[in-house]
Amino acid sequence: MADTVVYYGSASRPGFFEAFEEETGITVNAVTAPGYQSVSRFQTEESNGQHSADVLNSVSQVFLRDDLTPYFAEIDMWEEYKDVYSDALVEKVESTASETERSKMLPVTTTNYTSAYSTSRTDEPVDSWDAILASQFENRIGAPTFTMSSMYWILTREWGEERADQYFTDLADMETRFAGQSTSAFTESLVAGQSDVAFGVAGSTAVAPFLQDGAPIAPVRTDWTGAVISPIAVSKNAPHPKAARKLVEFMISEEGQRANAAHGAGRPSIRAGIEHGNEQLRQAFSETTIHPMFITPETKSRIVEKANSLLPLS
Numbered sequence: 001m002a003d004t005v006v007y008y009g010s011a012s013r014p015g016f017f018e019a020f021e022e023e024t025g026i027t028v029n030a031v032t033a034p035g036y037q038s039v040s041r042f043q044t045e046e047s048n049g050q051h052s053a054d055v056l057n058s059v060s061q062v063f064l065r066d067d068l069t070p071y072f073a074e075i076d077m078w079e080e081y082k083d084v085y086s087d088a089l090v091e092k093v094e095s096t097a098s099e100t101e102r103s104k105m106l107p108v109t110t111t112n113y114t115s116a117y118s119t120s121r122t123d124e125p126v127d128s129w130d131a132i133l134a135s136q137f138e139n140r141i142g143a144p145t146f147t148m149s150s151m152y153w154i155l156t157r158e159w160g161e162e163r164a165d166q167y168f169t170d171l172a173d174m175e176t177r178f179a180g181q182s183t184s185a186f187t188e189s190l191v192a193g194q195s196d197v198a199f200g201v202a203g204s205t206a207v208a209p210f211l212q213d214g215a216p217i218a219p220v221r222t223d224w225t226g227a228v229i230s231p232i233a234v235s236k237n238a239p240h241p242k243a244a245r246k247l248v249e250f251m252i253s254e255e256g257q258r259a260n261a262a263h264g265a266g267r268p269s270i271r272a273g274i275e276h277g278n279e280q281l282r283q284a285f286s287e288t289t290i291h292p293m294f295i296t297p298e299t300k301s302r303i304v305e306k307a308n309s310l311l312p313l314s
Contacts, residue, residue, distance in 0.1 A: 003243075005026055005055065005243040005244050005246075006029045006240070007028055007031065007054065007055050007057065008032075008039075008041065008057070009031075009032055009038055009058060010033065010038055010057075010058060012030045013251075015260035016259060018259070019255065019256060019259035020251075020256065024250070026243050026246065035146070038058065039068070042235075043068060043071065046071045046237065051239060053235050053238070054238040054239060054244035054247075055233065055247060056072075057108065057232040058230060059228055059230055060107075060295055061295055061296055063097075064296050070236070071236055071237070072233040073238065073241070074104055075103065075234050075245060077106045077252075078093070081106060081252050084272060085107065085270065086272045088290075088291065088292055089270075089292040092292045093229075096295065097294075104233055105232065105233045106252060107229050107270055107294070108230065109230040109270060110228065110229055110268050111202050111204060111228045111230070112202070112226075112268050112285065112290060113203070113226055114281075115198060115220040116187055116197070116206070116218065117217065117220060118190045118191075118195075119218050121193070121196050122196060128222055128223070129167065129220075129222050132171075132220060137174065137197050138174050139177075140196040141177065141195060141198075141199050142177045142178075142186040142195040142198055143186065143199040144179065144180070144182070144185075145178050145179060145313045147200040147202075148168075148311055149300065149306070151307075152168060152307045152310075154293070155167055155168075157226065158223070168310035172311050172312060176199065176311075186201055187201060190210075190217050191216070191217065203219065203278075204264075207219055208267070208278040208280075219280070219281060219284040222288060223287075223288065224288060224291060225285075225289075225290055226290065226291045226293045227268065227290050229294045232248055252271070254274070258274060265278055266278025266281065266282075268281075
């Protein structure tokens with residue numbers, strides 16, 4: 001077996017990779033780039049006959065694109081592993097992806113979206129979506145532009161589009177500051193006293209590290225939220241196909257998921273039986289319904305258009 005596997009993705013996964021390398025002796029060469037840049041690179045290289053990547057890890061809609069699925073190998077792992085996921089995720093995947101699409105990918109990571117607030121400048125806990133729109137937070141909310149379409153989708157899960165539309169309209173009227181920065185930048189603004197609420201940020205990267213460091217912030221405890229689901233696929237032309245499959249198997253294994261959940265300040269696991277690796281977020285999400293965001297490219301385009309029409313994102 002090859003002693004290297006080449007991973008393309010928007011973020012490195014050291015929790016997985018370090019444990020995988022120790023377990024197998026196979027080195028993970030992680031090639032990462034923000035957003036869809038790694039996906040574009042993968043597609044460009046494959047279309048030009050340059051086969052560098054073994055695996056691609058990205059958000060769900062990437063693996064349902066007609067222009068990309070021909071580049072993925074049939075790994076046929078969904079039926080074998082679907083019992084490890086929540087019923088909600090299984091239902092979402094099987095109602096969204098075709099049998100052929102499911103044969104070419106496997107969900108391995110999840111990112112819970114949440115909001116956070118400053119406990120040093122807020123007298124009462126912020127414990128609902130509506131509480132974020134309290135008058136005291138006018139001109140004191142920050143939000144990353146690139147998560148707003150996901151947040152719109154999340155709000156519609158329980159409210160439907162009409163109420164979600166009104167919520168976004170009200171959010172804009174609050175003079176919310178939207179910017180194309182990383183989600184952790186908005187939590188940094190909380191700590192620095194530049195804002196009081198960070199809306200629509202990633203729990204594991206934008207909230208957990210600050211909680212671990214004892215920063216005066218807390219997650220907003222809502223009745224429901226959403227989690228972006230990120231599958232992985234093996235390239236049809238993978239230079240190291242056996243090592244690639246071994247990496248996928250490790251990433252969905254209990255050992256791999258526990259290693260990832262424990263990494264850094266703690267992360268959620270996509271396996272139903274493994275708790276969030278950050279104790280404070282685990283408690284915050286304990287009574288929260290988490291809707292898995294496994295969507296098609298068409299749905300993504302529609303919610304992006306809707307968010308752009310309701311919020312001053314440009």
